[in-house]
Amino acid sequence: MSDTTTTRPSSAVTHAVRLGVRRGGIEMMHSLTNRADQIWIVVMNGIFVGVLVLQRNSDLAGTGFSLAVATLPGLIGMNVVMGGWMGTAQMLAVEREDGTLLRAKSTPHGMLAYLVARVTLAVLNTALGLVIFLVAGLFLLPGLTDVPLSGWLMLLAVFLLGMLATMPWGAVVGASVKSAGAGFGLTFLPMIALIAISGIFYPITGMPDWLHPVAQAFPVYWLGAGMRDALLPDAAAAAELGGQFHTLTTFGVLGAYAALGLLVAPRVLRAMARKESGSAVESRKAKAMQGWG
Template sequence: MTPTSAAARAGMRRGLIETRQTLTNGQDLFNMLFFPIVTLIVMFFMRDSTLPGTTFSLGSAAMPGVLGMQVAFAGFIGVAAVLMVEREDGTLLRAKAVPNGMLGYLVGKIVGGAVGGLIGVLIILVPGLLLFDGLTVDGIGAWLTLLAVLLLGLVATMPLGAVVGALSDNPRNLGLVFLPMVGLIAISGIFYPITALPGWLSAIGQVFPVYWLGLGMRSALLPDAAVVAEIGDSWRHAEMIGVLGAWSAAGLVVAPILLRRMARRESGANMTARRDRALQRVQ
């Protein structure tokens, strides 16, 4: 076994161990369940509203978009937050000190993030299929679409999260990332059809992965009649693959470069300086 393959295997074990720890920790479980439960409640109260020009429930129509949003949060915010925190507490520095440690560390985060994203989707999807009329995964094609959107969405968003995490050495900066993300969700057709937005806002929303994740989930979970609420009365699978693929390619090129640079700059002195600044803010 080569050192690289050994590090990758160790990273996979690390990701699964961290996932098990998350599932057995009360606070982590609460954090995992809180957003999906609140989302389901909000969607349930939207069930009596309908899509413009149809009799289809707005709550049911919004559920797939919420699943796409969950994937984006898991991939982007989740990875960025972990990198910021573990850079400050010394985890990254310890990984750097081990031969091929950074490779194992990154593989572990990818595995943990992917499993966490899948769990988050299932927490919303399973109750959603039971609570909302019109939601269904009908046939092998729908299941394959759902799986493809999930995997492509994680590949498109996790490197972006790694880029943000590599550029920031302060976990408190996460709020500066979270707020633009909320604004992006508002213009991405998650809770209301993007066709109802002004053209320039709609164009901005279609540049980023969140809209396309929601669109892909809707194509897998909603009946064909719901396509009338989409741009061009089409699910636009080719465009979805193109945009998510472009973000994936860009992230996979840029993220390793920034992560290697971040790892080279990590040292005990830098970590101590960050800790001192944090203590000064507390005092």
């Protein structure tokens, strides 16, 4: 009983981070081999690719480009918000309810590994969407092969910064909601509304002027704009607000969301983790059962 472990704390931490990455990978495999997930991935992405097909011959606000050329980067940006914000919030809400989080808390360095796994899975999921859209784009939109290296680098930068800007806020929502159902409602509906006003499927210039600042207050718009900036030729900027790409503002807004999120999320997550206990999971389960009954 008097054993004292001689483990250096730092090595246990590195070990847990490695386990978290492995965990995220395993969860990704579970998702890819799960029938319901497969259907969701095929149907959702099928719809979006279908939109690209339909828009192929429409004109982008008199620029001479096809509307699909602007929608593809918009989709890639939207996909980041879905994976980073909505995905993280829902996963956290569900896993608080089913006890996964309590399990993590009961395991040495389990919480750290859990968070690493959440980030890993969100990035993998979002990257999967990115690849699907890019492959579809290569077939549907010949212009994509002309994107210079700098464009691809910017896409990567906006992708990573976008994940940083959205995941912490997803975690805040997931940690705050009372049930998994609320987690879905609180993220999915605002998502749809923001996508509708942020010029993802149709140039924002077609929206009423008063909606522009509303859209610009949220990362959805800036992720779409950033991806268009990365992938579209300069001439396509005519369809943007003010007729130009706002590269600096894009990075500024996303960076601000990321910085603030990384400041707030750890506190909210710590408070949530402190409160997690067997009876908390029990009472949530009881409420969920009532909801079904």
